Amino acid sequence: MAVPFYENQQEIMFFQQQWKAQLKEIIQQTELINGSQVDSFEREMEQFTGIKNAIAVGNGTDALIIGLTAAGVGVGDEVIVPCYSFFASVSCILHVGATPVFVDIEAESYAMNSTSIEAAITPKTKAIMPVHLFCQMADMPSIREVAERHQLLIFEDSAEAIGMYQNGVHAGGFGLGGVLSFFPTKTLGALGDAGMILTNNDKFAKACRQLGNLGRDESGIAQRIGFNSRMDEWHAMVLRSRFSVLEENIQARSANSDYLTTSLNAQAPMVKTPIFNSRGYDANRVDYVYLIEVDNRDALAQHLALAGITTETYYPIPLHMQPICRHLGYRQGDFPVAEKASTCALGLPMHAEMQQHQLDDIVQCIQNFYKE
Template identity: 40%
Template sequence: MKIQMLDLSEQYQSMREEVITKLDEVMSSSQFILGSNVKKLEEDVAKYSNVNYGVGVGNGSDAIHIALQAGGIEAGDEVITTAFTFFATGGAIARAGAVPVYVDIDPITFNIDPSKIEAVITEKTKAIIPVHLYGQMADMETIRDIAEKHNLIVIEDAAQAIGAKQNGKSVGELGTAATYSFFPTKNLGAYGDGGMIVTNDEELAEKARVIRVHGSKPKYYHHVLGYNSRLDELQAAILNVKFPRLNEWSSARRERASYYTKRLNEKLSDILQTPIEKEGNYHVFHQYTLRVPNRDELQSYLKEQGIATMIYYLMPLHIQPVFEELGYKEGDLPETERAAKEALSLPMYPELKQEDQDYVVEKIIDFYSK
């Protein structure tokens, strides 16, 4: 058998005619930049996030960068975040001229550990970026309390977590702003790059709109240094076709995650750790990630059996060469570094068939039985 990490072909076939129709409408309108499709998606995603404003941008990385700039982050400011995340999080902080300050993670959720935050707050600290990794929100209520106490802004990196909730609150409700990625592999993915900032802060939203068009308002008058980072009208049209299906897809992911967990824990609960959904959280399972012993050997064995897996993330940000000048060394963030050696993500997408999951589980059992 050949089992991919993600197969988008079945999803596309289920809505092919609708996608083609929407793309033809855009082509016929000749309205390609910041048109009606972008406006509709901004409004719909903001409403979905229970906030007032959405600002479509070029990609998820720019969404973080622009949100920081719109939130007043300047050169030399410190921004606290997790090192167990994709490079875009730390990279956006550095591109904004700020200094990433990395803290360790909660070993249960892989998300930033709020109990580690206050120890690294200084007079230069201006923001916190929690990353809602794999589709589960970080402990936003505690993070928000810390931020309010120290007058910090909170930018939620929700690239993997559109639709996630915590105690009935959506991504974006508990922070100053949240950022989404619409990269094709995401739970709501375009057929190219795309991203969005959602917020209840009117001033931040307006600044973000200006920054995404070279800092221009009105046109040709530039009061801030901005960028060319606009959500493409064609991608927005595709996302508008997909968006009404998002809740159904999230439910399907949760069903498949539950099935994996049930099957794996029947035989291997004393060997590996399946994902744990914290009480009050609604996990949307962008990834289904295990903690396993002999991770690299298991991955190699599964590859031999035709099963794709992924390691997110092999080298944490605090020991990446590009951040060497920050002075971190191996051993500084022990839980982060342990996760980097143990985390393995299995195939996960809404159309994943149960017989494929059974095959994956059986091969994992085979590996550990040997």
């Protein structure tokens, strides 16, 4: 039986009748964008994260670009960023005219190695942009210590990190701000693109809100060159419903992750299961992606595909080796940890609706591959 990488049909069916009634109300109202549903969703995210301001935008990539723009990052500035991430983590820096300066990652968390930051700082450095990937946050206390010592901004690419905390601080709350993505496959996903900026800084929040609304203030007067990046009422309605079962879904994902880890640990050393790096302080795990490192990654992915099990390769080309970054002068071998991960990391299906037989099929298929 097929095992999709992501599925949410049960949840959609559960909310379908509620959505039909609410959609009828939305169609009849005058505000289809940034209306009452969006406003309520922003307030709910502020309460959930404990972060003072939540600004809804069109998607997570827009959130990154708007945030960097509002922070004053631009031409002549450098932003330190990990070289292992989704492309939006670097495209947002290029969009605002700044220069990405890459650092390597930690082998366990796949996040920026905080011990590498100091050597990457130059007189042009303006910001550090940690990226929280897969199931855990970067080492934010250490990163914040470096940033404060060098008077640098922190803007978090926390697109995957809803529900993740360190020392009681939600992802996106350690520096000037951060972002959330509500892409459909995210732990909290819309039925289309949507995103959010989080910040405790009121001035920064006001700038982000203006930038996302074509640069206009509350009276509709353009104060700056902005973007058309607002959240539809429909997406906010869906997200509010799905938010009501977020904690339940996180728990289900955690149980699925634990089962896979327990079952696949028997395949070591050919299979390396995820490692949560607690770092000695209060932190939690939220299983957005279940990432393993394996011998003969591409052959295993093909073997699983033949069995109907969908996987994702993370990330086949590190950011510093992408053609768009060629002008920066990086070479293969500059960041060995990230480059190794790009050859052996494989994402397995992970979502709240996985059935026991699907988990067993994944485990059995991997076991069979390494027996052959």
